[in-house]
Every structure is written in structure tokens, then in C-alpha cells.
Amino acid sequence: MSDAMQRQLDELQRMTTGDLVSRYEELHRHACRTRHRAYLIRKIAWRIQANAEGDLTERARRRAAELADDAEVRTMAPRSFVSPPQPGEIRTRVRSLDPKDRRDPRLPPPGSAIVRQYKGRTIRVSVLADGEGFEFDGERYRTLSVVAKKVTGQHINGYRFFGLRGAR
Numbered sequence: 001m002s003d004a005m006q007r008q009l010d011e012l013q014r015m016t017t018g019d020l021v022s023r024y025e026e027l028h029r030h031a032c033r034t035r036h037r038a039y040l041i042r043k044i045a046w047r048i049q050a051n052a053e054g055d056l057t058e059r060a061r062r063r064a065a066e067l068a069d070d071a072e073v074r075t076m077a078p079r080s081f082v083s084p085p086q087p088g089e090i091r092t093r094v095r096s097l098d099p100k101d102r103r104d105p106r107l108p109p110p111g112s113a114i115v116r117q118y119k120g121r122t123i124r125v126s127v128l129a130d131g132e133g134f135e136f137d138g139e140r141y142r143t144l145s146v147v148a149k150k151v152t153g154q155h156i157n158g159y160r161f162f163g164l165r166g167a168r
Contacts, residue, residue, distance in 0.1 A: 005052050012041045020044065027051075106164040114144075114162050123151055125162070 015023065020040040024032045027047040034040065056064070107127055108114065114125045114134075125147055126135040133142045141147045144158020152161070159165070 001049075002052070005048060008048055009045050012044055106159055114164070116162055118151055 012020065012023075017035050017037050017040070020037065021032045021035065023044050024040050027044060032040070110127050110129045112127050114127065116123050123136070125144070128135055128140070133140055134144060134147055135141070136147045136150065141150070144162060144164075145156070146158070148156045148158045148161035
């Protein structure tokens with residue numbers, strides 16, 4: 001990196017936010033929609049370096065566009081992945097008036113399976129009898145969130161991961 005470019009990058013740290021916005025608009029040739037100082041410094045520094053050392057090649061841009069098109073961007077399963085009730089089961093559920101019945105209305109009836117595709121893998125979770133939880137890969141879990149964490153490796157709301165919304 002040249003000394004001149006290094007001086008420009010060091011100067012960014014001493015600029016006010018208003019000056020950074022002006023410099024951003026000058027380099028990027030469009031209006032700035034943020035006043036987040038760290039973001040502005042990163043974007044300006046990137047543009048200064050890209051102008052001095054060259055931007056991405058056209059081949060790299062095409063490859064990035066291909067990768068972006070192939071990426072799986074769905075974060076929640078479509079409702080069609082939740083298996084419908086099996087033949088002979090009641091399709092509607094009436095909420096119990098019994099205050100002891102604390103069953104979540106978002107859950108399908110016990111014995112149903114919740115199915116979703118995740119990263120090329122079919123995830124199938126069985127709903128156990130009231131209060132017993134869920135079964136996945138031969139193991140029992142208390143909540144759907146624990147199942148979702150087991151599948152993804154990170155914490156995520158189980159109802160959201162499996163696309164369960166509202167009463168069924």
C-alpha cells in the first residue's frame with residue numbers, strides 16, 4: 001500500500017461524520033443513507049483502495065452473481081412442508097375449555113410429523129402426546145427450539161424454524 005493511500009485512510013479516522021458523508025457521496029456518486037461512522041469509514045476505505053489498486057474483474061463479478069443466484073435464501077419452511085393430518089385423523093381442533101389444557105395451538109395433533117427441508121436434508125420431527133415433547137432422530141426433546149438448535153447448531157425459535165404460525 002502506498003504512503004499516499006495510507007495517509008488518506010488515516011485521515012478518515014480524524015474526519016467528522018458530516019465530512020465522511022460528503023466523501024462517501026463524492027467517491028460512490030450517490031447519496032448516502034446512513035450516518036454510521038464505522039460503516040462509512042469501511043466503505044470509503046474500500047473505494048479508495050479499489051480505485052488505486054483496481055476493482056473486481058468482470059469474471060469475479062459474474063461468479064459472485066452466479067453464487068448469489070444459487071444461494072438458499074429461504075429462512076423458514078413453506079407451510080407445505082408441515083405434513084397434513086393422516087387419514088382418519090380429525091382435521092380441525094377445538095381449543096379445550098379446560099384451563100389445565102395448555103397445549104400450544106400452533107402445534108399439530110400428537111402423532112403428526114413436522115417436516116422441513118434444511119440444507120438439502122429432510123428434517124422430520126414427530127409430535128408426541130401432550131406434554132411429552134418431540135422426537136427427532138430417535139431422541140426425545142422437550143421443545144422445538146432444542147430440535148432446531150440440534151439441526152442448525154445455533155439458537156433459533158423452533159416454531160419459526162418449522163414455519164408453525166397461528167392455530168391450525
